[in-house]
Amino acid sequence: MSEATTNAAKSMDEIMALCKRRGFIFQASEIYGGVNGFWDYGPLGAQLKKNLKDAWWQDTVLTPPDGPDGKPVSIVGLDSCIIQNPKVWEASGHVGGFNDPMVDDKETKQRFRADHLWGFFLHAAPDGSADEFRMIFERAGSDPNFIPLFCCVASASGEAREFVVQNSKKLFKQFKLTVTADPADSDEFAAMTLEQNGQRFIGALAPVTGEALAQSFASIPSPFTHKAGSLTPPRAFNLMFRTYLGATATEDDIAYLRPETAQGIFINYKNVLDTTRVKMPFGIAQMGKAFRNEVTPRNFTFRSREFEQMEIEFFCHPDTTREWYTFWRDTRMAWWRSLGLTGDNLLLREHDTDELAHYAKTGAGTSDIEYRFPFTAPGFGELEGVADRSNFDLTQHAEHARAKLEYFDQERNERYLPHVIEPSAGADRGVLALLCEAFTPDPERASKVYMKFHPRIAPIKAAVFPLVNKDGMPEVGEKLHKELRSRFGMVDFDPKQSIGKRYARMDEAGCPYCFTIDSDTLTDQTVTVRHRDTLEQDRIALDKVGDWLGEKLKA
Numbered sequence: 001m002s003e004a005t006t007n008a009a010k011s012m013d014e015i016m017a018l019c020k021r022r023g024f025i026f027q028a029s030e031i032y033g034g035v036n037g038f039w040d041y042g043p044l045g046a047q048l049k050k051n052l053k054d055a056w057w058q059d060t061v062l063t064p065p066d067g068p069d070g071k072p073v074s075i076v077g078l079d080s081c082i083i084q085n086p087k088v089w090e091a092s093g094h095v096g097g098f099n100d101p102m103v104d105d106k107e108t109k110q111r112f113r114a115d116h117l118w119g120f121f122l123h124a125a126p127d128g129s130a131d132e133f134r135m136i137f138e139r140a141g142s143d144p145n146f147i148p149l150f151c152c153v154a155s156a157s158g159e160a161r162e163f164v165v166q167n168s169k170k171l172f173k174q175f176k177l178t179v180t181a182d183p184a185d186s187d188e189f190a191a192m193t194l195e196q197n198g199q200r201f202i203g204a205l206a207p208v209t210g211e212a213l214a215q216s217f218a219s220i221p222s223p224f225t226h227k228a229g230s231l232t233p234p235r236a237f238n239l240m241f242r243t244y245l246g247a248t249a250t251e252d253d254i255a256y257l258r259p260e261t262a263q264g265i266f267i268n269y270k271n272v273l274d275t276t277r278v279k280m281p282f283g284i285a286q287m288g289k290a291f292r293n294e295v296t297p298r299n300f301t302f303r304s305r306e307f308e309q310m311e312i313e314f315f316c317h318p319d320t321t322r323e324w325y326t327f328w329r330d331t332r333m334a335w336w337r338s339l340g341l342t343g344d345n346l347l348l349r350e351h352d353t354d355e356l357a358h359y360a361k362t363g364a365g366t367s368d369i370e371y372r373f374p375f376t377a378p379g380f381g382e383l384e385g386v387a388d389r390s391n392f393d394l395t396q397h398a399e400h401a402r403a404k405l406e407y408f409d410q411e412r413n414e415r416y417l418p419h420v421i422e423p424s425a426g427a428d429r430g431v432l433a434l435l436c437e438a439f440t441p442d443p444e445r446a447s448k449v450y451m452k453f454h455p456r457i458a459p460i461k462a463a464v465f466p467l468v469n470k471d472g473m474p475e476v477g478e479k480l481h482k483e484l485r486s487r488f489g490m491v492d493f494d495p496k497q498s499i500g501k502r503y504a505r506m507d508e509a510g511c512p513y514c515f516t517i518d519s520d521t522l523t524d525q526t527v528t529v530r531h532r533d534t535l536e537q538d539r540i541a542l543d544k545v546g547d548w549l550g551e552k553l554k555a
C-alpha cells in the first residue's frame with residue numbers, strides 16, 4: 001500500500017475517537033456542549049504536545065545545525081505577551097488587512113469562507129484537441145461567465161474532490177447528468193465527461209476566485225442547497241479577537257489577542273540586540289498561543305480559534321536572504337521528517353508568485369511544508385510556512401513607533417535594516433500530523449490499532465508491569481518504575497488487569513516498550529521487554545533496563 005493510500009484510508013472519526021478514549025484531546029467545555037473551534041489536551045495529549053515543543057526548542061533554539069556559511073547558527077528565545085499595545089497590530093497590517101472573505105447562505109444560515117468555495121463547472125465538450133480541454137479547465141473558477149453547476153466548501157482541494165466523488169451519483173442525478181467516465185476511476189477527476197439529453201459536457205472542479213464570486217454571487221449555487229440566489233456577497237471579516245483593557249470598556253480601551261507570535265519578536269528585536277551579544281545574522285524564537293476568530297473552524301484541531309505557534313524570525317543582511325531562506329526551508333523539512341513524518345505524506349510546496357503575501361512579493365521565496373491529513377488526502381494541508389518577510393515588519397514598526405531599528409554591521413561597516421526569514425509552524429497542527437501518522441490499524445492486535453509514535457515524541461516512554469500483583473513482583477516493578485521515571489519522564493506502572501489488556505492500552509497510547517516482571521525475574525533478575533511495533537519479546541537483565549531504554553530513546 002502506498003503512503004497516499006494509507007493516509008487516505010485512515011478514518012478521521014476513528015482517530016478522533018481514540019484521541020478522546022485515551023485522553024489525547026477533548027472538546028473544550030465539553031460538559032457544556034463544547035465551544036466551536038476550541039480543544040483541550042488531556043494527559044497524553046499535553047505530554048505529546050510538550051514533547052513536540054521541547055524538540056523544537058532543543059533543535060532550533062539550543063542546537064540548530066550549522067548555517068550555510070558553515071558557522072554555528074545564533075538563535076535566542078523570547079516569551080512576549082499575548083496582549084500588546086494595539087498600535088502593534090496597526091503597524092503590522094492586522095487591524096486593516098487581516099480579513100477573511102465571509103459568505104452567508106441566507107436560507108440555511110450557514111457561513112463559510114469565500115476562498116474555500118469550490119465549484120463544479122460544466123462546459124460543452126469540445127470535439128477538438130487536449131489543448132482545448134485544458135483551456136476550458138484553466139478558465140473554470142476564475143471567469144465569472146463560468147457559473148458552476150453546484151458548489152462545495154472545503155479547506156483543502158482533496159476534501160472538495162472527495163465531496164464530489166462521494167456525492168457524485170446523487171448530484172448528477174439531481175442535475176440529470178449521466179457520467180460517461182467514472183470519476184472514481186480517474187485520478188484526473190477534471191477529465192470526466194458527462195451527458196445530458198444527448199449532449200456531451202466536460203466537468204471541471206475548481207476553486208471559485210474572489211473576483212468571480214463578488215461579481216456573480218447572485219447566480220452562484222449555494223454549497224448547501226445547490227440553489228442560486230441565497231448567497232450574500234463576500235464581506236471582509238477581521239480575524240482578531242478583541243477585548244477591552246480596564247474597567248470602562250470604551251472604544252479607546254480596545255486591545256487584541258495576538259493573531260501570531262511573530263510581532264512580539266519584531267517589537268523586541270532592538271531590546272534583544274541591546275541586551276545580548278548577538279550579531280547579524282541571528283534569530284529570535286518564540287512559541288506560544290495565538291488566536292484567530294476563524295470563520296469556519298473545522299477538521300478537528302487543524303483550524304482552531306486558539307492555537308499554538310512555534311516561530312523563528314531570522315534576521316540577516318539583505319544580500320543573504322536567498323541562502324538563509326533555502327537553509328531554513330530545508331532544515332525545517334528535515335526536522336519534521338526526523339520526528340517520523342516520512343515518505344509521501346510530507347510535501348514541500350514553493351508558492352507561485354501570485355499567492356505570495358504582501359510582505360513577500362519580491363523576496364527570496366515562500367514555501368509551505370504540508371502534510372497529507374486523512375481529511376485532505378489525496379491533497380495536503382499546511383503544517384508550517386517558511387517565508388521571506390523582507391524588511392516589511394521592521395520598516396512598519398520603525399515608522400509607526402518612530403524607532404530607530406537599523407543595525408550597524410561592524411564587519412561590513414554598513415548600516416541597514418535587516419531582512420527576515422520566518423519559519424512559522426503550528427504546534428497543534430504538528431500534534432495532529434503526528435497523531436494521524438502514528439495511527440496504525442492492526443486487526444491482529446487486541447486493541448485493533450496502535451499509535452506508532454517516534455520514541456522521541458511518544459508521551460509514555462515505557463511501561464512497567466508486574467505480571468501478577470503479588471509474590472514480590474509489584475515491589476520489583478515499583479523500584480524499576482521509579483528509576484525509569486526519574487530518567488525518562490512519563491513511565492506507566494500498572495500492576496492490575498490481564499497482561500493482554502495492559503499491553504492493548506499501551507498500544508493505543510503509543511508506548512514503545514513495556515517491561516514485564518514475572519516469576520523468573522525473582523530468580524534470574526531478568527525482565528521481558530515487549531516491542532510495540534514488532535510485538536517481539538526479549539529478555540534483558542533487570543539492572544540494564546535503564547541504559548537499554550536510554551539507547552533506544554536516543555535512536
Ligand code: ATP
Pocket residue numbers: 260292294301302303304305306307308309382383384385424425426427428429430
Ligand atoms: P491557513 O492558510 O491554513 O489559514 P495561514 O497561512 O494563515 O494558515 P500562518 O499565518 O502562516 O497560517 O500561520 C503559521 C502556522 O500557524 C500555520 O502553518 C499553521 O500551522 C498554524 N495555524 C495558523 N492558523 C491556524 C489555526 N486556525 N489553527 C491551528 N493552527 C493554525
